Amino acid sequence: MTIYKFNIADGDPNTDTSKVNVKQPAQNTISNIPDAADVAAQQQRKYADYQTQNATTLKHLQERAVLRHEEERLQRELRRRNLSHKDIYG
Incomplete structure (x- = not known):
């Protein structure tokens, strides 16, 4: 049985690290994350x-419904009296 002994080093000695700037933080980090x-x-x-809107x-829709029903009520009242809208409003 063969026992392997691993040689641990600081990286590949053939790699050129002269252009690496180790004093700058990584550019892809987000530093302005809100609390x-x-x-x-x-x-x-x-x-x-959203709730106020x-x-x-809803208030405007209810007001429109009330006005629409008021006009319908007036038309029914005019039909009961056999009057037209022109007879009343000219």
């Missing part, structure tokens, strides 16, 4: 804006 609390606060503001839209 989790900042991200949560931003998402909370976004959700609050939904509430405003």
Whole structure:
């Protein structure tokens, strides 16, 4: 049985490392990652804006429905009296 002895070195001695800049950090690291609390606060503001926009839209839709039903009610009332829209509004 043969026992292998490994020779551990600092890399390949034939490799030219003279152009390697070891004082600069790697360029692909992200150093401006936002804090989790900042991200949560931003998402909370976004959700609050979304909720207010939904509430405003719902309010406008309800107002439009009320106006539409009001016009329908007026038309039914005019039919009951056998009057036309022209008779009342000219």
